[in-house]
Amino acid sequence: MKENKPCLLLLNDIHISKDNIPAFQANWQEAMGICRERDIREVVVGGDLFFSRAAQTLDVLLAVRDMLVSAADHDIHVTLAEGNHDKVNQESLRGYCHVFDRHPNVTVVDEYLTLCRPEWKFALHVMSYFPEDGSFAERLGRLAAEALSGEPEHFLYIHEGINGALAQPSEKELPARIFSPFDKVFVGHYHNRTVIPGTGIEYIGSSRQHNFGEDEEKGYTVLYTDGTYEFVKNRVNMRYRVMDMPAERAGLHLMDELREMEADGRYKVKVRVHAPAAAMKSVDKAALLEAGAAKVELVADDEQLPEAVSSSLFEKFDSRRIRETYEDFCREKQIEDVSMGLKYLSRIENRSCGN
Structure with a gap:
């Protein structure tokens, strides 16, 4: 053979x-x-x-x-x-x-x-x-x-x-x-x-x-x-990556990630930030560009269907997501001791709704 x-x-x-x-x-x-x-x-x-x-x-x-x-x-x-x-x-x-x-x-x-x-x-x-x-x-x-x-x-x-x-x-x-x-x-x-x-x-x-x-x-x-x-x-040429992020995650953690990719030298990154139109002004495009993004686009999410909005709100205010959002907030604000806030969140998690 x-x-x-x-x-x-x-x-x-x-x-x-x-x-x-x-x-x-x-x-x-x-x-x-x-x-x-x-x-x-x-x-x-x-x-x-x-x-x-x-x-x-x-x-x-x-x-x-x-x-x-x-x-x-x-x-x-x-x-x-x-x-x-x-x-x-x-x-x-x-x-x-x-x-x-x-x-x-x-x-x-x-x-x-x-x-x-x-x-x-x-x-x-x-x-x-x-x-x-x-x-x-x-x-x-x-x-x-x-x-x-x-x-x-x-x-x-x-x-x-x-x-x-x-x-x-x-x-x-x-x-x-x-x-x-x-x-x-x-x-x-x-x-x-x-x-x-x-x-x-x-x-x-x-x-x-x-x-x-x-x-x-x-x-x-x-x-x-x-x-x-x-x-x-192909492992040698520049890669182009699109990152979709909600506005609440377009802070320090994302900027650190952008800096790491820029230092690697193999990625051009476009960041698409999703937020309600009223919250667009809170997105710091200049900071994202300075951190290494090649492009930053703001995408208005106001026109979601009611069912999708409801699902998103349920997910956002589920206790696990609250903890994640709080931890992201602490990272962005450079708050080192997050334990006190997590204790309060734990108490909320252990209580039933309506009490």
């Missing part, structure tokens, strides 16, 4: 621009490190290597050139499929990645190509981006007619919008049913990881977070020779 080994690394939506070259370099070096550790010799970039559709600066082009040279130095072959950000004309066969198609260790996908090795139990079909409401479906049909026959299993790696991946679908999105001939479909384009229910279609997530609207599950997908695969989380 042949040993099951890692053989391919997939990553997409890298989005290099003149403003994020150090983050891009850290992202790529982490991918190369995974390849070296696991003896992976094939990397596939599944679209949106670039950010700007309009033009690329010299610094960006040189950073990509250095990225490809670093792969060659470690005997790693790179396949570049183009995403919508990599093209000026979305229906064109050639985009920015084609500038590098003569590098000896690089293959750039014009329309589609197939990667397969004798020791793999699958074939990976890689497609570049074409518009969902344009020629993509026709090109996919041509790929299926030419390449899908018998064994091995057939995997597809694309950069498209597919219906069912987002909570708010777009009219342009492709129907999931057109991918039924494939055993597995890996997808870039939408940055968060998700599986379309009832299908073999999986958005594998961008290689790193780009803003606060994305979750933290970013990184790389490693395929094994038997067709199984593994998600490897």
Whole structure:
């Protein structure tokens, strides 16, 4: 029996621009490190290597050139499929990645190509981006007619919008049913990881977070020779975290937590403080920003349904929550001896209502 080994690394939506070259370099070096550790010799970039559709600066082009040279130095072959950000004309066969198609260790996908090795139990079909409401479906049909026959299993790696991946679908999105001939479909384009229910279609997530609207599950997908695969989380790039807090908890304890994350150097944090409109003035936005928050948003909670308000009040004035709120208050006011107040709260807890 042949040993099951890692053989391919997939990553997409890298989005290099003149403003994020150090983050891009850290992202790529982490991918190369995974390849070296696991003896992976094939990397596939599944679209949106670039950010700007309009033009690329010299610094960006040189950073990509250095990225490809670093792969060659470690005997790693790179396949570049183009995403919508990599093209000026979305229906064109050639985009920015084609500038590098003569590098000896690089293959750039014009329309589609197939990667397969004798020791793999699958074939990976890689497609570049074409518009969902344009020629993509026709090109996919041509790929299926030419390449899908018998064994091995057939995997597809694309950069498209597919219906069912987002909570708010777009009219342009492709129907999931057109991918039924494939055993597995890996997808870039939408940055968060998700599986379309009832299908073999999986958005594998961008290689790193780009803003606060994305979750933290970013990184790389490693395929094994038997067709199984593994998600490897990005651990080197800046992460974007959103913290939702009620106004009563947006004090010293939260500021200490923000300072710790700022000192760690790996998080940008947006704090959303929830409070009734009348209490908004009590929130010290400047102090939260000084403590390390990148953004602070105030969210008015006045429009809750009556049932929700009732439940919230019950929870707030349950004795356990009173103790927690009192302890938070003491921390914020730097009161060291909280025992006296807790004794009184204990007496309240032991009394029945109505006495």
